[in-house]
Amino acid sequence: MAESMKGLKRTHRCAELTKGNIGETVTVMGWVQKNRNKGGIIFVDLRDRSGILQLIFENGSIDEEGFEKAAKLRSEFVIAAVGTVEARSGAVNENLVTGEIEVRVREIRVLSESETPPFPVEEDSKTKEELRLKYRFLDLRRPDMQRNLLMRSQVATLTRQFLADEGFLEIETPTLVKSTPEGARDYLVPSRVHPGSFYALPQSPQTLKQLLMCSGCDRYFQLARCYRDEDLRADRQPEFTQIDMELSFVDVDDVLDVNERLLAHVFKEVLDVDVTLPIPKITWQEAMDRFGSDKPDTRFGMELINVSEVVKGCGFGVFTGALDQGGSVRGINAKGQGAMPRKKIDKLVDFAKEYGAKGLAYLSIAEDGSVKSSFAKFMTEEELSALIQAMDGQPGDILLFAADKNKVVWDVLGNLRLEIARQLDLLDKSQYNFLWVTEFPLLEWNEDENRFVAMHHPFTMPMEEDLQYLDSDPGRVRAKAYDIVLNGTEIGGGSVRIHQNDIQTKMFEVIGFTKEEAQEQFGFLLNAFKYGVPPHAGLAYGLDRLVMLMAKADSIRDVIAFPKVKDASDLMLEAPSEVAVKQLEELGIGVLKSDKVSEGEA
Known part of the structure; x- marks a missing residue:
């Protein structure tokens, strides 16, 4: 009793x-x-x-x-x-x-009193995640989960205080907003008062924080709830929290400075880790060329090497064919792995194919200097020797090559170096390697829609020296955009925004918006820009990702109190669920029942 x-x-x-x-x-x-x-x-x-x-x-x-x-x-x-x-x-x-x-x-x-719990409440539980999430209120009692929630709370509190001390105002923006295109799908909320009309839950407070700069707030921040109806991915959540900020009368360096000091403060207070400032910066192009990724993990080497010039006249058709198609040939050197068995190499080949490779060329150098290769018979000894030299190949190394369009080569080798690093246990979770990646492409080509789309969003300012190419060569234009990367994970990103009306109009034109479409979707922002808008820039962190890395957790679900699973459902609340017919009738909504079920539902 x-x-x-x-x-x-x-x-x-x-x-x-x-x-x-x-x-x-x-x-x-x-x-x-x-x-x-x-x-x-x-x-x-x-x-x-x-x-x-x-x-x-x-x-x-x-x-x-x-x-x-x-x-x-x-x-x-x-x-x-x-x-x-x-x-x-x-x-x-x-x-x-x-x-x-x-x-x-x-x-x-x-x-x-308590019934017998469905699993032991203990540190480092081996219970299946599905069962733990169904009884999340029990799972959260575990000491490691309690520590994660404590750390998240500390990060939030320290961030709030630091930004307040830096002159930022914490301002809440609405979570019932207008649906806009360009990005992930919106979660829609039907309006009872306005039948047939819908609100959207915000994917981010982007336009609202820009309006706050138009309003003279100067520096804004909030811990903002954001919602994205994205396709299913293992470590994504349909709702998440951003540390969101915007600053007026600033350029790139001003935003980087305040955020470097914020990160140094939080890491020192929570983990007693000293972040060396300034944080290193590399351009997007350098990141892709060296690491095959715009979020490079710099805790280990194994960087990509472009050997296109070395192999351009060789007899190996796979290499020369890729170069003839405007692609490149690049490789990575897995030091000390020359004795890798053929079965393991074949698994790496299969892995590479998952990222678009047609195959993976390899060359292993035995301790006695002898060479075993999948393509040696197509090249002369001189050509092989030049290739090994370009790759800094030493006895005991294995060299792995991809040849294709740049995008495929980067994707394949970027992921391959990470996979090999995982296999060799090179990813030290106690090491915190920060990196700024800057000068992203402003636009990327969308094959499905046959048009350029904004790589970040349509309010990102182009580099001033590249404005001349907006009409003639849009793909060449770089953005005043920057991401902050930690151990190969993008934890935040932002940009300088467009504040000149003529550049914003041109941006909409380049991504295929008519004046009418731009006015219909973003009229509230464009109208505000008619009344004096300061130069402004901002950045947003994924709080969940940041805390996950700080806590050395394996998933963002481990640092969110009540997360959802891969199909965006909540196992504890049993949401989403059907609602009463009366509720639908009040909203003027009918639900069509389909006889067919998707493969996932089956």
């Missing part, structure tokens, strides 16, 4: 007690982790969000009724205990913060 607290007040959380409290009378409350009954003495591990504390119940220290209650305690019972802090009577537990002390209990109250 559950008891009430009857005026009892908690004096300490479990792990707040230390040797300095020995002799004090304390009141602690929490969940029973485990109960060990040794006959005349009972040991109970009590757990709350701070950690675990050992309670001791002994005849003579507590009355018979209290001892009987203690004997009946099971995992996840919620109790309150009053007692005296003592030095441990047994061996010190080095694994616990409270391992040198225990509380001798003289009064116990069972505040709530």
Whole structure:
């Protein structure tokens, strides 16, 4: 039978007690982790969000009724205990913060009983994620999950205070907004008051924060909830949190400066990690050429090497064919892996094919200098020697090559270097390598729509020196855009915005918007720009990704209190779900039932 607290007040959380409290009378409350009954003495591990504390119940220290209650305690019972802090009577537990002390209990109250939980509430649970997410309220009791939520809270609090001290105003923007194109799909919300009309949930507060700059707010930030109805991907969430900011009267360097200092502050306070400033910068082009990725992981080498000039006259048709088609031949050198067995090489070939490669050429150099290669017979000794030299090939190395269009070669080798690094355990989670990637292409070609689209969004400012190419060669135009990358993960990105009306009009024209379409979709912003708009720029972090990397978690689901799974459903709430017909009728909505089911539903 559950008891009430009857005026009892908690004096300490479990792990707040230390040797300095020995002799004090304390009141602690929490969940029973485990109960060990040794006959005349009972040991109970009590757990709350701070950690675990050992309670001791002994005849003579507590009355018979209290001892009987203690004997009946099971995992996840919620109790309150009053007692005296003592030095441990047994061996010190080095694994616990409270391992040198225990509380001798003289009064116990069972505040709530528990059924047997569907899985043990313990650190580093091996329980399947689906079951843990169904009972997320239990999963969150685990110490590692509690630490993750604590870290997320710390990051949020420190960010708020830092930006406030830097003159930013925290301003909330609405979550019922106008649906606009260019980006992921919107989540739509039907309006009851305006039948047939819909709000959208914001993919980001982009246009709203630009309007705040038009409003003279100067510096804005918020921890913004964002929503994207994206195709299913393992580590994406349909709703997530951005640390969102915008600044007036600034250029690229001003935004980078304040954000470098923000990151250094947060990492020092939360992890006691010193971030070396300034953070290194490389251009998008250099990132692609060296790492095959616009979010390079620089914790290890194995950089891409362009050998197109070296092989352009060789007899290997795969190489020369790619060059004739305007592509390139590039390679990576997996140092010390020359003895890699053929079966493992074949797996790497299959891996490369997943990213668009037709194959993967390889050349392994034995310790005695002899060469084994998939293409050696098509090249002369001189050509092979020149290729090995260009790749800095040494005895014991294996050289891997891709030949195709640049985009395919980058994608293949960029992912291959990461896969080999994973296999060789080169990705040290205790290392934090930051990198700015700048000067992204302003536009990218969309094959499906047969037009250029904005790589980031249509409000990104082109590099001034590239404005001349907007009409003649749009693909050549670079953007004043920048991403912040940590250990191969993009944790944030932003840009200088267009504030001149003529450039914004030209941008819409280049991406295929008529004046009428631009006015229909973004008229609220374009109208504001008629009344004096300051130069402005901004950046947004994915808070979930940032905390995931700081916590060394394997998934962003591990740092979100109530995440959704890959198909965007919530296993605990059983959402999304059907709604009552009456609700649909009020909204003027009918649902069409299909006899066909998708492959996923089947």
